Amino acid sequence: MPQFDVAGATLTYDDEGPRDAPEVPLVFVHGWTANRHRWDHQTAHFSERRRVIRLDLRGHGESSGAGVRTIAELAYDVLALLDHLQVERFALVGHSMGGMIAQTIALAHPARVERLVLVGSIARMAYSRGRGLLMAASTLVPFRLFVAANIRRAFAPGHPREEIRAHIRASAGTPREVVMTLYGAMRAFDVLDRAGEIRTPTLMVHGYHDVQLPVRQMLRMARVWPDAVVRILDAGHELPLERPAELTDALDRFLTEARPLLTENN
Secondary structure, rough: OOOEEEEEEEEEEEOOOOOOOOOOOEEOOOOOOHHHHHHHHHHHHHHHOEEEEEEEOOOOOOOOOOOOHHHHHHHHHHHHHHHHOOOOOEEEEEEOHHHHHHHHHHHOOOOHHHEEEEEEEOOOOOOOHHHHHHHHHHHHHOHHHHHHHHHHHHHHOOOHHHHHHHHHHHOOOOHHHHHHHHHHHHHEEOOHHHHOOOOEEEEEEEEOOOOOOOHHHHHHHHOOOOOOOEEEEEOOHHHHHHHHHHHHHHHHHHHHHHHHHHHHHO
16 A cells, blocks of 8 residues: 655555546545545446545544644645656545535635535534533543443444444554544634535535534535535435445435536536
8 A cells, every 4th residue: 555755654555547638636535533435336336437536634533743833734745646647637526524624625625626525524623512522521521431422423324233333343453642633623613604616516415404504504515605516415424435426426426417507607
């Protein structure tokens, strides 16, 4: 597996699919305490016909490094990797915190982002009361219990328990410093007042049962976002794991059928 060094971190990434595909590369960015394998279903599907790039953010999965304090610094890492791979223009997909990174990139470098997809993400962090209480209690309970509680409530009721346990084990490997520092970074994230600046054709996919970042917060963002396409799925916050095929289908439709309509309107 290839790796890339940037600003004190070593990023592990995958770069798959044909380099000569006519479409721009598709870049996937995972969320808080997750890793690049959140996108296994989408990578297997899209890499058959286009270049697909995904990475473990610093301190996550198989990437090393810590010390990052803001979403903008994580966005810098992603762009540094794409520059290293000589990818100038791309379609960008981000889940949860990854969607915040994607918005940051789209605002700072609009010419580089051809299509933008936000999966279970919002433009202004506003935790539910339950999530706020959980975060407040994070210093009072063992770290593993804190991580487990966050992962469990990310899934809609009825999701297989063994799958949830597997993702708890994977997330527990994220260092405490990274988890808590990036919680602060997400809490400080707020680009809602700039949402109207993003003219990139955008798809927002959200779970109806999402209690981590409730759907009403996404709809608040969508109201001020030009040309946004909204899809609501019967799922919780972990759409790439709960509804992988439905999410892939939503991406496929947007990346193909949406292009002529949005180009005509621009």
